[in-house]
Amino acid sequence: MAISKGDKLPEATFLMMTEEGPAPVSTADYFGGRKVVLFAIPGAFTPTCAARHIPSYVENIDALKAKGVDAVACTGVNDVFVMDAQAEAAKAKGKVDFLADGNADFARAIGLDLDGSGLGLGTRSHRYAMIVDDGVVSEIFVEEDPAGMEVSGAQHVLAAL
Numbered sequence: 001m002a003i004s005k006g007d008k009l010p011e012a013t014f015l016m017m018t019e020e021g022p023a024p025v026s027t028a029d030y031f032g033g034r035k036v037v038l039f040a041i042p043g044a045f046t047p048t049c050a051a052r053h054i055p056s057y058v059e060n061i062d063a064l065k066a067k068g069v070d071a072v073a074c075t076g077v078n079d080v081f082v083m084d085a086q087a088e089a090a091k092a093k094g095k096v097d098f099l100a101d102g103n104a105d106f107a108r109a110i111g112l113d114l115d116g117s118g119l120g121l122g123t124r125s126h127r128y129a130m131i132v133d134d135g136v137v138s139e140i141f142v143e144e145d146p147a148g149m150e151v152s153g154a155q156h157v158l159a160a161l
Contacts (some may be wrong), residue, residue: 001112007137010109014075014099017084022156025099027106031135034070037157038099040107041076042146043121044086049076052149053127054090059136060154061095067161069131073097077104077113077124087153101125114146129157 003009015057016025030036038042039057041049041098057064057072064072073096076083099106107113107125116124127143129152139160141151150156 009135012106015080022080031132036132037072040125042124044082046117056154058092073099075099075101077101127152
């Protein structure tokens with residue numbers, strides 16, 4: 001069953017690139033005590049993710065923060081090095097945090113893992129966005145079609161804040 005509005009995020013650990021290299025970060029530490037917009041991409045450097053989804057957040061970071069968002073994070077089932085390269089390519093460093101879910105542990109824990117094996121992608125994450133207040137989901141928007149971007153872009157999230 002997929003996570004829904006009012007649910008607490010499950011305990012999971014992401015990897016995040018720091019100046020010292022990859023570092024683990026738990027959901028409790030990252031989401032605790034603040035308002036975070038988390039969005040998920042099915043794959044770094046894939047067409048919709050790289051050309052539309054990530055840029056929507058980079059372009060709207062100031063508007064999101066003006067609405068009381070403390071941080072914006074992108075997660076995907078890719079290793080921390082690929083996620084860091086995607087952040088660099090998207091000119092998102094210092095704006096959006098990239099949380100690598102390399103083994104899909106978080107995606108599975110929230111019930112939003114996606115079987116991309118038909119495209120040679122293995123297990124991935126559904127495309128979604130959620131607003132998380134102190135570790136609790138206050139809004140969630142899951143795309144019906146993982147290749148589309150109707151409800152998970154920054155503009156839709158801004159309207160919900």
